[in-house]
Amino acid sequence: MKVAIVGSTGYGGVELIRLLASHPLAEVTSVISSSSAGTSITEGYPHLTGIREELLDDVDPAAIKAKADVVFLATPPGVASKLVPQLLEAGLKIIDLSGDFRLKSPDLYKEWYKKEAADEAYLKRAVFGLPEVYGDSVQDAPFISNPGCYPTATLLGLVPAVKEGWIDPSTIIIDAKSGVSGAGRGASLGTHYSELNENFRAYKLNQHQHIPEIEMVLSDMAARPVVATFSTHLVPMTRGIMSTMYASVQGERSAQDFIDLYKSYYEGRPFVRIRPEGQWPSTKEVWGSNYCDIGFAVDKRTGRVTIVSVIDNLVKGAAGQAIQNLNLMMGWDETLGLQFVPAYP
Amino acid sequence: MKVAIVGSTGYGGVELIRLLASHPLAEVTSVISSSSAGTSITEGYPHLTGIREELLDDVDPAAIKAKADVVFLATPPGVASKLVPQLLEAGLKIIDLSGDFRLKSPDLYKEWYKKEAADEAYLKRAVFGLPEVYGDSVQDAPFISNPGCYPTATLLGLVPAVKEGWIDPSTIIIDAKSGVSGAGRGASLGTHYSELNENFRAYKLNQHQHIPEIEMVLSDMAARPVVATFSTHLVPMTRGIMSTMYASVQGERSAQDFIDLYKSYYEGRPFVRIRPEGQWPSTKEVWGSNYCDIGFAVDKRTGRVTIVSVIDNLVKGAAGQAIQNLNLMMGWDETLGLQFVPAYP
Amino acid sequence: MKVAIVGSTGYGGVELIRLLASHPLAEVTSVISSSSAGTSITEGYPHLTGIREELLDDVDPAAIKAKADVVFLATPPGVASKLVPQLLEAGLKIIDLSGDFRLKSPDLYKEWYKKEAADEAYLKRAVFGLPEVYGDSVQDAPFISNPGCYPTATLLGLVPAVKEGWIDPSTIIIDAKSGVSGAGRGASLGTHYSELNENFRAYKLNQHQHIPEIEMVLSDMAARPVVATFSTHLVPMTRGIMSTMYASVQGERSAQDFIDLYKSYYEGRPFVRIRPEGQWPSTKEVWGSNYCDIGFAVDKRTGRVTIVSVIDNLVKGAAGQAIQNLNLMMGWDETLGLQFVPAYP
Amino acid sequence: MKVAIVGSTGYGGVELIRLLASHPLAEVTSVISSSSAGTSITEGYPHLTGIREELLDDVDPAAIKAKADVVFLATPPGVASKLVPQLLEAGLKIIDLSGDFRLKSPDLYKEWYKKEAADEAYLKRAVFGLPEVYGDSVQDAPFISNPGCYPTATLLGLVPAVKEGWIDPSTIIIDAKSGVSGAGRGASLGTHYSELNENFRAYKLNQHQHIPEIEMVLSDMAARPVVATFSTHLVPMTRGIMSTMYASVQGERSAQDFIDLYKSYYEGRPFVRIRPEGQWPSTKEVWGSNYCDIGFAVDKRTGRVTIVSVIDNLVKGAAGQAIQNLNLMMGWDETLGLQFVPAYP
Structure with a gap:
């Protein structure tokens, strides 16, 4: 399974890279950042030296589709609401880590996020990905909105x-x-x-x-x-x-x-x-x-x-839960790539 | 005004030393520690080098009375309940920073502290030293129980x-x-x-x-x-x-x-x-x-x-409030020795 | 490959447990602690809840041999020097994370560790396990002394x-x-x-x-x-x-x-x-x-x-390097179970 | 002695405010910030609530002179080099906490600070204020360059x-x-x-x-x-x-x-x-x-x-040493307003 990450230079994106590196069935084929496209991700994140050295891609739905089957959006508020329609159109499965598709009501979004909401038609298509509560709907869903931390x-x-x-x-x-x-x-x-x-x-x-x-x-x-x-x-x-x-x-x-x-x-x-x-x-x-x-x-x-x-907050509250949702979306074992023992102390 | 501190090697005691060092009317004349008597306080607290170098005194009500007018007790639970009667008997004013005299009911003390309570007669004599609420009773009180943090x-x-x-x-x-x-x-x-x-x-x-x-x-x-x-x-x-x-x-x-x-x-x-x-x-x-x-x-x-x-917690929650109580007990301005600007950042 | 850990309740031991949990060829079959034998490791380390719930074993070379092929010693100074002869006798491979077998000279050990050194015969048998410098000698060695952090x-x-x-x-x-x-x-x-x-x-x-x-x-x-x-x-x-x-x-x-x-x-x-x-x-x-x-x-x-x-210090400086040594000792790929991306931030 | 602080909203400036609040002979009469002039200093520093509530002044040598005798400069590199000539002209004593006047050679300044140096005539007039080494020259100096941390x-x-x-x-x-x-x-x-x-x-x-x-x-x-x-x-x-x-x-x-x-x-x-x-x-x-x-x-x-x-670094490495220099400059006891016991823990 080929996976792209939009927003790779944020903490959510870089945590997806960390966790997916040991996922047995998913492979990150494109790390994407509109702000840093064309530079190496190790410039901002030297801890990835020798692990991921390729250049960051720009955000381009067609290019993403050419490289990946599933796309994670780890983007600031207001970005996913614009990107999702194009990505769905391109036939990609989506897991959105931002808040753009969590609330079903555009008014509520506007009230609390102080931004324009996503198109209501797309809001309806997003499944709220809290697997322990809504596991059945996550199963096989093509478009998942990952809960907040x-x-x-x-x-x-x-x-x-x-x-x-x-x-x-x-x-x-x-x-x-x-x-x-x-x-x-x-x-x-x-x-x-x-x-x-x-x-x-x-x-x-x-x-x-x-x-x-x-x-x-x-x-x-x-x-x-x-x-x-x-x-x-x-x-x-x-x-x-x-x-x-x-x-x-x-x-x-x-x-x-x-x-x-x-x-x-x-x-x-x-x-x-x-x-x-x-x-x-x-x-x-x-x-x-x-x-x-x-x-x-x-x-x-x-x-x-x-x-x-x-x-x-960066694992079960963001990237880890997103991968858990990927696993469920693909019909895989929920724990694939996530069997980390907590790092203590 | 001469002041003794019992429990000088705990954080409460050492904070009393810090704050009283710039008090214009109070002078610390005896730093006392039953566990470290006879050693210099700088052994455990090198930050006091050149500031207080004298040896720690042992706990002895008569000796305290000879050196001081007021005594601060910054002792673990169960110590003040035994010391206070002797110190009051010796004619000392007392500010107790421990929890031993805060609760008026011995049963309540026993239930929550899992220890024997102080003698009820002495419990009654302790004034609860929260100046902003009980300022009137603090004024001129000879025995104050300093609130918890x-x-x-x-x-x-x-x-x-x-x-x-x-x-x-x-x-x-x-x-x-x-x-x-x-x-x-x-x-x-x-x-x-x-x-x-x-x-x-x-x-x-x-x-x-x-x-x-x-x-x-x-x-x-x-x-x-x-x-x-x-x-x-x-x-x-x-x-x-x-x-x-x-x-x-x-x-x-x-x-x-x-x-x-x-x-x-x-x-x-x-x-x-x-x-x-x-x-x-x-x-x-x-x-x-x-x-x-x-x-x-x-x-x-x-x-x-x-x-x-x-x-x-160590100032208004302990040593600072104790000095505020000292000021009120002595009829001084409440802020004497306490006009510190917070250390930020 | 069955693995036992002596000193499982120290930070080195618990880090071995964390890392070995994702090792594809090694399995921890006995977690050992002389001080806490008979209790569950989750009592002291609740982060292992649901991951390792078994009781801690006592230190017993015969029992270890019955359960494991390799033993990690993550013990305080002076313990391994006494245990190693019995464990080698029992036919176990050993990776010692303590300092007991790093110095070849007993006098030097005594001078710097202020303790009796291990028997010189055994000191000679220990291979200093810094793979990037002494990789050839680590290969196939049955008894490795893991370097300090x-x-x-x-x-x-x-x-x-x-x-x-x-x-x-x-x-x-x-x-x-x-x-x-x-x-x-x-x-x-x-x-x-x-x-x-x-x-x-x-x-x-x-x-x-x-x-x-x-x-x-x-x-x-x-x-x-x-x-x-x-x-x-x-x-x-x-x-x-x-x-x-x-x-x-x-x-x-x-x-x-x-x-x-x-x-x-x-x-x-x-x-x-x-x-x-x-x-x-x-x-x-x-x-x-x-x-x-x-x-x-x-x-x-x-x-x-x-x-x-x-x-x-707990990974390349202790448990991680010990596993790297295990891999080399067994003739496996050096990176097995160690391909973690650093957790950043 | 009336004192003005230029750069009051940086950490050096705000530490000067903290320390000078308990100085017995110096009084801060003007807190100055070019970037925040006209706003209250408590907007950025709520810890000063009730302590200093006045509005921040703009940088104006004449206005400073009207309010103060001595001015502390706690400004970013390149600011003091321009301000000092005007302030000296206005008859103010100066203690500069920035690096602008520490190096006697303009070339060295340019090489290491990557900025234009101050006028050499003024560089010569600045006394390097490390009292324990250059105490004699600090005594009575009208213009002191405070050492780096x-x-x-x-x-x-x-x-x-x-x-x-x-x-x-x-x-x-x-x-x-x-x-x-x-x-x-x-x-x-x-x-x-x-x-x-x-x-x-x-x-x-x-x-x-x-x-x-x-x-x-x-x-x-x-x-x-x-x-x-x-x-x-x-x-x-x-x-x-x-x-x-x-x-x-x-x-x-x-x-x-x-x-x-x-x-x-x-x-x-x-x-x-x-x-x-x-x-x-x-x-x-x-x-x-x-x-x-x-x-x-x-x-x-x-x-x-x-x-x-x-x-x-903010006291002996900046504001405290600056006040020590003020004391020496004025012929006062070196320790005035600086007899703080370290806050431990």
């Missing part, structure tokens, strides 16, 4: 409880924390080393563009509209997301009950690991891997459950 | 809203994050560099010993029993605490309304800084200083307020 | 120039820097997070036990005794070593001359990457991989060359 | 030994390491958090613009031309510089001999602290303070001394 950690932590009615959806509060690589490679004061090191920062409270994506799935699971409080924070580290989530428990449920429910819901899903009672995952325990680890605490005093969910 | 950031962020009934106390959720220095200087796997660096970790969910201290004050403010959900996380940095707090708003209140309320409540209190709308403090913005900075977000969609409160 | 980065950066007489061996100065994981998992004040974060520290100047190992190989290459100045520093990061090396150039040589020499010396050696002129590798560019990257600067003003060499 | 750490570590002829100047090798704040506040890929965190990087080998400044002073001390090998590295931390320096010892000298020599040379100089034998300073041990700490190792095997010198 925060929504992946958050939804895997909330879906079983919401779906089963074990928590009151109107009480959901999500306190999320991310490493800085989630902000991409663009240099700015907000990602300047001296400003972030030895610092912990809250940002975009109630305003993050991942909010409608989270609510879309929670509403689907609850079968009624759900709005949630969602906060984001920057942690002085490169990789990793933790969502600490709170909700009121419906009925009498212990942490062990939640553990049993989640183990059963994620049965046969190799990338979700449920932790034993009293153990909560830390982000380093999934570093560099495609795992999402989840732990629980139930507080009898307040009647609330606390759910801790962690991922590597 | 998490409670300081949390309570300063919640008290005005709870007191005024602007938030529903039964909905309070506190998601707290701390730098690693809060764990002290004792080496363990839990504070081992390679385990914490590039890692974000949740711990002691619903079990932290600061919970009853927070609830004690919130209940006092609400004039009814309050229980709260409280989570703690370790951030890969040395100093700084952020409490991100959530609650349902009672009535129609904007972020600006909260800002106005808090500015009015903290009027004349130099160490609390309320941020303008849309701005949330980060921990580095108070690094090394005695400030507590607070920002707000109100979400009309969910009817909740998010309150972000930050401190330096 | 600092020596690996340093020697790969110096050997070609010393061997060819391009630098004056009496002028060699090595300024080495390491991430903290090199100190292992044992908690101490020296590896305490708050002491190392936002700190850069020099240690063991002229005293590091890796000095005789470096000088042994340099002397071999120069065909005369070489002593070198060697300094070590702790960098506030987990993984990575950089050796910055200085020496006077013999004859007229440009940086490009050095590049050409090294490219030619390391021809066919996939894990050494020589950087183009004006580019010096940083540690993150080899993070998680088995690469050693080397760059050069020649200063006409001073007549000195500066050589920068980087590795991941 | 690397030169400060390096020269304080080398001057006594070079001056006394204890080391061979032709053998000097300087391996320097800096925290990232030395690169200033301008955002770029080179200071992007995800690129620097968990990374150690060499840069500008033999090319750093501080080389001629170091050689100028060493040549002065040796009374003959000295060229030195000088390497710079970026450490994943915000503040701190360590220079590890190597040279061949002339004659028989022990580490203790060096300690005695340096103690004697720096007698009466409060900001240089010489460490006892076997102890080398780490950067955190001077964090936030104006100290330069120095330690020694002498290796009989190689005949070399290793000198370790550390400073906080």
Whole structure:
């Protein structure tokens, strides 16, 4: 299977290159970057010396089609919405890592992304690629919209409880924390080393563009509209997301009950690991891997459950999940090329 | 004013030494450590070379009384409860930075600290030294119990809203994050560099010993029993605490309304800084200083307020607040020796 | 090929587990720890949840022989020297990651390690496993002593120039820097997070036990005794070593001359990457991989060359190189199970 | 004494504001920034909320003169060279933190800074403000050029030994390491958090613009031309510089001999602290303070001394030393406003 990557010089693109290098059935045949076409990818990424030395291609649907069967889009907001129609027209399968096709409503996209939305016809064709929740629709889909990093950690932590009615959806509060690589490679004061090191920062409270994506799935699971409080924070580290989530428990449920429910819901899903009672995952325990680890605490005093969910934002939150979607799209084993042990310490 | 510090070789003690070095009216006349008595403090802390070179004293109430008028206790749990009676007997004024005298109920102490509580008679004599809330009782008190680091950031962020009934106390959720220095200087796997660096970790969910201290004050403010959900996380940095707090708003209140309320409540209190709308403090913005900075977000969609409160855990969360209490106890200006500009970056 | 790991609960052991998990021809059949035998390895390393859940075995040569053909020793100083005779007796092949068998002289070991040396008969049987320098002797060797982390980065950066007489061996100065994981998992004040974060520290100047190992190989290459100045520093990061090396150039040589020499010396050696002129590798560019990257600067003003060499101390500096040695020992392709792209960023 | 700061929105400027806030005799009356004039300094630096809220002034020599007696220039290369003549003309005393007036030779400036040099007449009037070496000329000087951060750490570590002829100047090798704040506040890929965190990087080998400044002073001390090998590295931390320096010892000298020599040379100089034998300073041990700490190792095997010198690059390497120069310029006690205990941890 020949694969092209558009947006190869961003962190998402370069992580796709890293992971696909050990995929047994997929081969990257074109690394593409509109901004750096014609230069070697090792100029910006010397760690690829001796691994990938070829020049970066420009974005050209016909040329892509000549070289590849599947294309990953790891592009900034607003790029995929324009590219996808041409790529689909050219007969390519697509996995879009950007947010352009995640929301089904163009109005919602415009409201949260402050940009024009993609054509609604194409929005409808995109399958939301969260395999552990929507695995059946991912199977054989030709066009997949890969979930955001925060929504992946958050939804895997909330879906079983919401779906089963074990928590009151109107009480959901999500306190999320991310490493800085989630902000991409663009240099700015907000990602300047001296400003972030030895610092912990809250940002975009109630305003993050991942909010409608989270609510879309929670509403689907609850079968009624759900709005949630969602906060984001920057942690002085490169990789990793933790969502600490709170909700009121419906009925009498212990942490062990939640553990049993989640183990059963994620049965046969190799990338979700449920932790034993009293153990909560830390982000380093999934570093560099495609795992999402989840732990629980139930507080009898307040009647609330606390759910801790962690991922590597560049793997399960981006490139790894995209490859998982590729595997499912092709009918392959979900874990192909993704059986990395987390790099610890 | 002559001052002794018991527990001088812990991070709290050494921070007292740093801050008191520029206090115009207090002089440290005895640095005390039961574990290192007879050695120079520079052996363990070479940064004090040329600043304090004298030998550490042993813990001896009579000797302390001979050298000092006020004693700071920066000791592990269970030490102050035994020392305080002798020190009070000896006629010393006391500021205890440990948790031994914060809770008025011995049973509560035993339940959360898993240790024997101090004698109830002495528990009653300790004044809870959160000056911005209990300033009147701190004034002239001979024995002050200095609040914990998490409670300081949390309570300063919640008290005005709870007191005024602007938030529903039964909905309070506190998601707290701390730098690693809060764990002290004792080496363990839990504070081992390679385990914490590039890692974000949740711990002691619903079990932290600061919970009853927070609830004690919130209940006092609400004039009814309050229980709260409280989570703690370790951030890969040395100093700084952020409490991100959530609650349902009672009535129609904007972020600006909260800002106005808090500015009015903290009027004349130099160490609390309320941020303008849309701005949330980060921990580095108070690094090394005695400030507590607070920002707000109100979400009309969910009817909740998010309150972000930050401190330096070793200053406003420990040694700085202890000196602020000393100043008030002595009838001095609250800011003496504490007018540090945060060290940024 | 069945493989056992003694010392599985140290960072070297757990990195062997990570890397061997994707080795196509080797299978870990016994994870061994004398200190934690009988417990699950996931107790100390939750990141292995679902990957390796079995109980840790105790150290028992007969039992190891029953389960494995090759044994990796990732043990503290002084352990391998006692174990190796029994394991060789039992007919096992051995790759020792500790320093016990690197120095051929028992006196030198005693002097630098402050411990009793291994039996000289066994010292003689150990092959020093630096494949890019001593590849021929590694081939088919039944007992390999894996080089230290600092020596690996340093020697790969110096050997070609010393061997060819391009630098004056009496002028060699090595300024080495390491991430903290090199100190292992044992908690101490020296590896305490708050002491190392936002700190850069020099240690063991002229005293590091890796000095005789470096000088042994340099002397071999120069065909005369070489002593070198060697300094070590702790960098506030987990993984990575950089050796910055200085020496006077013999004859007229440009940086490009050095590049050409090294490219030619390391021809066919996939894990050494020589950087183009004006580019010096940083540690993150080899993070998680088995690469050693080397760059050069020649200063006409001073007549000195500066050589920068980087590795991941846990991979090329320990577990990765050990697996490379396994591959060579077995006559396999050197890169089996080691074709990781560095994890960047 | 009224003081103005030009370049108030850079890290050097904002550190001047921090330190001068507790200076007993100097008062900052104008904070100036050409790029941000008319806005509040708290917009870019919220940590100054409630401390300095006034608007930033534009650069106007007459207006500065109306408000201040002394002006600090904390400006990028090439700015001071144009401003200084006007400011001197206006009768202002000047302390320039930039590199524009450090080198006496315009050609050398052009060669290393790749910019036009300042007018030679003004170059001659600037006094090089390294008080521990050139204290006499600093006294009463109206125009001081503040040394660079690397030169400060390096020269304080080398001057006594070079001056006394204890080391061979032709053998000097300087391996320097800096925290990232030395690169200033301008955002770029080179200071992007995800690129620097968990990374150690060499840069500008033999090319750093501080080389001629170091050689100028060493040549002065040796009374003959000295060229030195000088390497710079970026450490994943915000503040701190360590220079590890190597040279061949002339004659028989022990580490203790060096300690005695340096103690004697720096007698009466409060900001240089010489460490006892076997102890080398780490950067955190001077964090936030104006100290330069120095330690020694002498290796009989190689005949070399290793000198370790550390400073906080923003304090002794910039703003602190500038204030020390102000104190000396005004005939005040050298330590006024600078008696900070290092912030540890």
